[in-house]
Amino acid sequence: MSKLDELIKELCPDGVEYAKLNKICKFQNGFAFKSSKFSHTGFPILRITNINSGELSNDGYIYFNKEDYKENLEQYKVKKDSIVVAMSGATTGKIGYNYSDNTYYLNQRVGMFIPFKEKLNNRYLFHWLLSKSNDILNISSGTGAQPNLSSVKMMEFIIPLPPLPVQEEIVRILDNFTEHTAELTAELTAELTARKKQYEYYRDSLLTFGDEVEWKTLSDVLKIKNGKDYKQFEEGEIPVYGSGGIMTYIDTFVLDRPSVLIPRKGSINKLYYIDTPFWTVDTIFYTDIYTNIIIPKFVFYYLQKEHLEQYNTAGGVPSLTQSVLNKIPIPVPPLAEQQRIVDILDRFDTLCNDISVGLPAEIKARQQQYEYYRDKLLTFKEKQI
Template sequence: MSKLEELIQELCPNGVDKFELQQLFITRNGYTPSKSKSEFWENGTIPWFRMEDIRENGNILSDSLQHVNACAVKGKLFPKNSIIVATSATVGEHALITVPSLANQRFTCLMIRPEYRDMFEPKFLFYYCYKLDEYCLQNLKKSSFASVDMNKFSKFKFSVPPLEVQREIVRILDSFTLLTAELTAELTARKKQYEYYRDSLLEPPKHDTEKVFLSDIVNIKNGKDYKHLGEGKYPVYGSGGIMTYVNEYVYDKPSVLIPRKGSLNNLFYVDTPFWNVDTVFYTEINDKKIIPKYLYYLLQKEHLESLNTAGGVPSLTQTVLNKVKLIIPSLSRQQKIIECLDNFDAICSDLNIGLPAEIEARQKQYEYYRDLLLTFAETGKIIATDRQTDRQTDRQTDRQTD
């Protein structure tokens, strides 16, 4: 019997009580201080969280990418160890915030009521909110804009085991999280190592300094819509990769596909017939001057994402691409470099099958055990306060904080 099973057997053999969200938490919406008032943002020291913070830095956060000035705060800050839950736009995300803070209007902040603070380990609530994320995705309002039905949101039920049980669950889930982080760090390091050797091999000899424009060796062509085509065997490429398969192709010779919008560094080498949509260019390559596979490797080294021409969605134009300058060695040297880089690429491909596959397997295993660990036998008792009393309490809280 595991330690967790022993604790459950000892401390809650007959199950655990459930509490409605509205019973356990005071909830407040986030907000965005006026961008037109520079004093709200200059010299800001108060963390102001957005979805970008979760995407870039994870789900347990102690600082934000943007900060606001104290004069922008309405009432009180969200207290430390609050949980922000995305209830509109990108629903299905949450984060534990370990410092006093604010968040934007896409988030609802869960602040544990004072009378229940001693009942919870903050990280246990954080892990349990993965169940809340799933519940939110299943309870959206019917509209063109994704938003959670907040009446149903308030009735989500939290299982509340004893603190010792919560701490053991946190310990187990933390160990899963740490292992995944270590595997991800190793994968990142291996990819950087590969890129270093690739760039070193593509560095031209010192005596080889003659540069050509990209337009001297390729014709850049636009993609086309594919929706009028039938199903078939030819892949359709967008800037993110293969989208579907159709019964016609736009080009049947080796080509390097260059994203026009979106993930500008996501190049593709294709040596079989294909179709491409208008978010990605294809290239007709003069193979008497450059081997298509060599061009693929060479353009990876050029980091085309640095040529972005747009302030919103990253974009490239033919005009900008045509002016890219490259040093092209002899065809024989190109072939030797391709052979070396193909070997490196094979190692990287094995890596992409190995470590990422292991990370994905670990993530699925983690999600399975997380769901299992957070599922308890119930006493059949669901604790909920009178909604009228709750509304009065929350209105009093809002008056104190606004």
Template structure:
């Protein structure tokens, strides 16, 4: 059955009233619950909240003036952005720029029902607008209340809608917790094996300066205009970490094949990537290629530098740097240096094991937000369907 059909069956011809939100709810300024100190710490127990995306700003040891959300859940509503959160635990707040919303009559209006409906509303904010939205706007919004003259039936309908929508939010929370736990476990496992596989006794390897066994090259300056005017199919990488550092694509390439690249400047200095394609890099990056002086597997080198390169970043003058002359000095462990075949086999074996863990961890890392987004879209779809009641006239909005 579709959501619309289910809703029709649930209502069973019941009357629907559109009531001002200010009549269905009541609000309180959080003046009595404002935290006095910003000395937050995870060792404290009481969360300090904002209605915005960050939600929990930190934890305080202040125990007086705490709102008991565990006894009486509340909606916190940001007066200026209309962001809102459902809170069913004890808390304090950072500022008074919000409202704490509760039901005006628990025998007629379920607050959780109000919360779900509230999030179907577009904010309607105008750019540059900076006024308190609850009093000037939101308390006049009209919310659909089924069977207004039959509180028992009304609560039953509201409660069933809440039950369905809560099942979606609970499923999302459970899935998030499960995937997060799996990701944490895989990261620990990956770090354990990386440490084990990349820890060598002195007699197991010969240490070589990277500059003695590899050739290093820097990238070139490429402006936004250059990237725009020379748009093509070959990636250009720079100092960012998102999208593997890609900032654009051009019609030519500077490098073709297998390389390790690194970021030379800025907050991401010392970040390394494995490349095996036709590509170019900007002047805040460099590439590394084996020079044939000794056996060197570049995927093995990538995993070694993934942790080692950051140790050699110079942060003087407030601008972190890892320049070519610094990279050349990084010591690289070469197993079985006197037998190139066995040395490469050993390096490839280590790289293969770590590559599998890296692929799994990356897959979970990328899949987690996608899966959460999918569940949130599913929730939003059914929320909008279940709360899209017919309005009696155009003025009921």
């Protein structure tokens, strides 16, 4: 019999108590920092873009100076071992954990869980929240890249509440599992990163041209078009794309030819190549490509090489405009040469990115294994009162 089984048999043989999250945990909403007062130094603000599944990213922090605010900002501090959640945007519902000694401050689009220590183990709550990611998304409101999460609804969730020694043993098991998984995943990720760098090297080499080819602008080889609302259509099988990817499915399409989708706002460097019918909303452009001049997949790979974030026109949320995009120069070698380059890069792309084969599949399998054991360990018979 495992230690966990022994603890359950000793401390809760008849089942465990279940409680609403708001009875055993406080929720802290973020603070509306003024974008006009953002700075390059000072105290970092935690934004939704810094929240990954399970940890905080160090990419793209913005800063503020305390002297710009009269309010006491102590309650908005995200200290070590804090649990946070993205409340809106493309990452809505993502749970983050501050493993570092760094202190951040909650932006208004981020919330923080503060468990009552006499009832709820912090790491137990973290693992449980990760298991509820789909439920959290289901209670969000709004559509597209900007859904919003209700803290009131989320804090109505009911959590199993075994005695603290049982919670601590579950945490020990899951933390050991994730630590081992993290080591294996790190090795796989390092190999995948090396392969992606190799791919980017060959892509950039293959797509570097001089005066030996004809050069045009994007407006010469394609037409950039705006996305539209989709809510008047019925549910169907045609994907609707926003800047964050597929949002839903409807019964009609805006284009049924190969196209490159270019986010207008947000993740402007995240391009999509689509060769089946699709619809787009207004946060992302689609392209009607003149295939007698250029191959759509060639356009996709070349724009990846160009790193469109360099064409950002906004100081806040990254943005692209048609006028700027239309002027981007693009090489136009003969169609046969374009196809040769596309065929080579397709093979690299499959190796690096296809989630059903190779290294990404191994990484995904590790995560699924953790999720299986986590969900099993967090399932209890409810104690009858």
